[in-house]
Amino acid sequence: MRPIHRRLAAAATGLVLLPAALVGCGIGGGDEDESTAKPERAPAEEAGTRSRERVQAYLDAMTAKDVAAGRSQLCGLLHEGFDLAATGPNGDFADHFEVPEAAITDVRSGPRGQEVSVSVSVTAGKSKVTRPLVFTVTRDGGDWCIAGEAPGGNPAASPSPNGVGASPVS
Incomplete structure (x- = not known):
């Protein structure tokens, strides 16, 4: 039994x-x-969304000349350099520059994080120049932050009517 x-x-x-x-x-x-x-969210979708949010917040801060808001979008390692250069003669927040237009044109994965291509129009006096920039956004601990800014951009990115370019599918 x-x-x-x-x-x-x-x-x-x-x-x-x-x-x-x-x-x-x-x-x-x-x-x-x-x-x-x-x-x-899928990890890639979240990375693209968070990167776009960080860069858009930085562009908004640059347009509004809000140095503290711009600094808060950057990774901690960039704070010291940002503090020294942001309002300097060629800094993103220099008083003599105005930023009438800034738009994200592309977001894609890169070797060091998400690469967010933007088109920024800057005026100084009567001169207006539009320049492409690439922001590298990475994860620092549990948060996303901008880890780098460089001239250039994704030449293949074609902005749509709302200012956002389509990312190629890999």
């Missing part, structure tokens, strides 16, 4: 543990309403 008791005990244990296993797999028993649940 021992084998029968063992089978009954195993079956009883399985029935007790089954609901817990199903909840652990996401089947039934959830406290969260599906309408309030946030859908998980």
